[in-house]
Amino acid sequence: MKSAGYLFIKNKNMVWSASICLLAVLLSLFILNTIVGLNVFYFDQTQSIFWHVLSPYLIVLLLSVMAISVLYEFYVFRSGGHSLAKQMGARRLSLIESIPEESIAxxxxxxxxxxxxxxxxxxxxxxxxxxxxxxxxxxYPRDIVIILTWGALQNLDELELYGLLSHEFNKILSGETAENTRLKILYSSLTTLSQWGSKIAKLGFTKHGQAHTHKFATSFVALGGIIWLIGSLGVLITRLIKYISLGSRTFKNDQKTRRLIQNDANVQTLLRIYVHHSGSQIHSEYAESISHMCFANSLSPQNWMNIHPSIEQRIYELNPGLVQDLQLENLKKLRNQPLFSLFRSLDELNSEVYTPWSSPQPLPLLRLSPISFAINDAIKPLKPEIRDNMQRPELIQRALQTATGSREVMVAILMIRQYREFIPAEAEVSRAIVDSLLHLDGRVHISIFYEACKNIGTMPATIARQFLMKLARIIQEDGEIGLLDALLLECVKFELNLLPLHTPTSLEDVKPQIVRLIDALLHVQQINSQNQLDVRKKILHRVLTVQELEMYAEISDEPIDLAEILNDIAGLLLRDRLSILGVAELCLWNDRIITQDELDVLQLLYWRFGFETDEIVELMQKKNSLMIV
Structure with a gap:
């Protein structure tokens, strides 16, 4: 308690905040006294509205409550942030007793x-x-704590959690954490009544798992509501002061965090909050008093004068291109709002816009027949070690030793997948490399493609985009595209640093993309059309509602952008991505042997959705060995 008081005296920056708080207290006393004065005047018109018989008692009572609340806050923060965490009912994380999500944090x-x-x-x-x-x-460093919501642990992947924690570390390094803690103590004099009202009112509500309501439940709710209503004036004044004095900090902190960690992880965090069904709201009675300490708005988005700008505004400030991708063009006018722009320096305005690579137009249709070389090749997938170590022709080995040769090999493999041995005479491809590849087992081609992809080297952005466009035109030359070819193109994007930015999405928003991915996955299968329809229905029953099943009963014949579909699904929560892959795996390969192309597709899907692939390949190989053909 002494240390908290000493910090108030030592830190000269708090004089301004303390002065504003004092004015807010005087304003609250004046308004409440005037309201009571109006009631007194109604009964005794000889009394003044601004100073009446109850004024001394009311002012003493209110000042006593405010003083007690501030002293109590000093007591609460005697152990720094640890005391606040305990007051809010937070649980401390420990490596020994943590679940995987907590261990990552x-x-x-x-x-x-x-x-x-x-x-x-x-x-x-x-x-x-x-x-x-x-x-x-x-x-102090020894008593600073970071308090995460359970939703943050459950819904953020490692990159997004890194962005969230980096933002909090930025506040620690800049001294903002200590300042925010002092502000909470100061403004507790205005928000305590509201908190008391909320706590009393909660006593009247039935808790989860409680069988019967309390016999005084109605009284608690009514009393709590009255106290909360009286305290709401202090809340309103506090919110107004915070909105005016602290509203510009969030944009600055976002920019400082990005410069501090030198990546866009905090943008990913904001995108995840944007698509999350509960947003960033905290439902605790302390949500109002800690609102200025949080990463994002702890109050409802509909509340007036939220301290933090909306998630859409923050995303726009960090990356205007993402706003367009999220169909939030109307937010561009917010750049001219004076309340937030007055406090920002020119170097914080980032005009650099990320322009993602887009698929060539017109978009192709989904390929309805799988590409394979021979029925034996389709049935028997090779073990990874055999496939990787299989002897290559000398010409292929020499080509893979250079970046130019590797690019020629990749073009040749995609040409063969598109045309087989009937490659047009005018095609820009090495005939010698094509002939060498055609003499190899077709199941080895994808393995060679991986090796070539790793050897293509660095290229200028313009040349890289042109090369990618060339490959994309090859795989959809006949107006159709298959899932395996689209996934191979994703590998090339990754090596050329052209893979789209990871954009978080919600399950409800990407249901159409999931259906189209399932359709594409089915058309890789070596099964007849009727069985495909049966399997499709079985999968959709597991991922869609009854109403949605009617909407997607027919296979769409619209043009498809598999790259965009894969990117949208990759933005889902980890458990949703894993669930989709698990359902597909169970329904497609539970009772039949997986082919080489199917195994390649499954491996690449796991990779594209952010999972390790070695274990799934080994598992599918073991399942194959146990099945009787």
Missing amino acids: LKITEQLADTFLIEAPAIYVLPDEVGVNALTAGF
């Missing part, structure tokens, strides 16, 4: 602490909060 925290050469803050989690948010509290 602890690991990232240790990495960031080592990077910035500071003591690692303790990590707490709010177990009942499903919104994606975080806050940092404390004065």
Whole structure:
């Protein structure tokens, strides 16, 4: 408690905040006294509205409540952020007792602490909060804590969690964490009544798992509501002051975080919150008092004067191109809003816009017949070690030793997949490489493609885009495209650093893309059309509702952009991506041997959706060995 008081005296920047808080207290006293004065005047018209018989008692009562609340906050923060975490009911994370999601958060925290050469803050989690948010509290390195919501642990992948924690570390390094903690103590004098009202009202509600309501439930709700209503004036004034004085900080912190970590991980975090059904809202009674300490708005988006700008505004400030991708063009006018732009320097305005590579037009149709070389090749997938070590012709080996030769090999493989041995005479491809590949087992071609892809070397952005466009035109030359060819093109994008930015999506928004991916996956199968339809129906029953099944009963014959579909599905939560792959695997290969092309597709899908592939390949090979053909 002494340390908290000492920090108030030591930090000269708090004089301004304390002065504003004092004015807010005086304004609150004046308004409440005037409201009571109007009621007194109604009964006794000789009394003044602004100073009446109840004024001394009312002012003493209110000042006493405010003083007690501030002293209590000093007591709460006697142990820094740890005390606040306990007050909010947060649970401290420990490596010994943590689940995988918690272990990742602890690991990232240790990495960031080592990077910035500071003591690692303790990590707490709010177990009942499903919104994606975080806050940092404390004065000294030894008592600073980061409090995450359960929704943040459950819904953010490792990159997104890294962006969230980096933002909190930026606040620790800049001293904003200690300042925010002092502000919470100061403004507690205005928000305490509202918190008390919320706590009392909650006593009247039935808790989860409670069989009967309390006999005084209605009284608690009514009393709590009255106290909350009286305290709402202080909340409104506090929110107005925070909105005016702190509203410009969020944009600055976003830019500083990006410069600090030198990547766009915090953009990914914002995108995940944007698509999350609960956003960043915190439902605790402390949500109002900690709103300025959080990563994003802890209050409802519909609330007036939220301290943090909306998620869409923050995304636009960091990457205007993503706003267009998210169909948020109307947010461009927000750049001219004076309230946020007045406090930003010119170097924070980033005009660089990311332009993703797009598929050649017109878009192709989905290929309805799989590409394979021979029925034996289709039935018997090779083991990875045999496939990788199979003897290559000398011409192919020499070509793979140079970047130019590797690119020629990739073009030749895609040409063969498109035309077989009937490659047009005018095609720009090495005939010698094509002949060498045609004398090889067709199942080895994809393995050679992987090897060539790793050897293509670095190219200028314009040349890389031209090469990618050339490959894309080859695989859809006949107006159709298959899933395996599209996935091979994704590998090339990855090597050329042209793979689209990871954009988080929600399951409800990408149901059409999931259906089209399933259709594309089915058409890789070596099964007849009737069985394909039966399997399709079985898969869709597991991923769609009854109403949605009627919408997607027929296979679409519209042009398809498999690259965009893969990118949209890759933005789903990890558990949703894994669920889709698991359902497809169960329904497609539970009772039949997987072919080489099918195994390649499955391996590439796991890779594209962010999973390790070695284990799934080994598992499918073992299942094949146990089946009787």
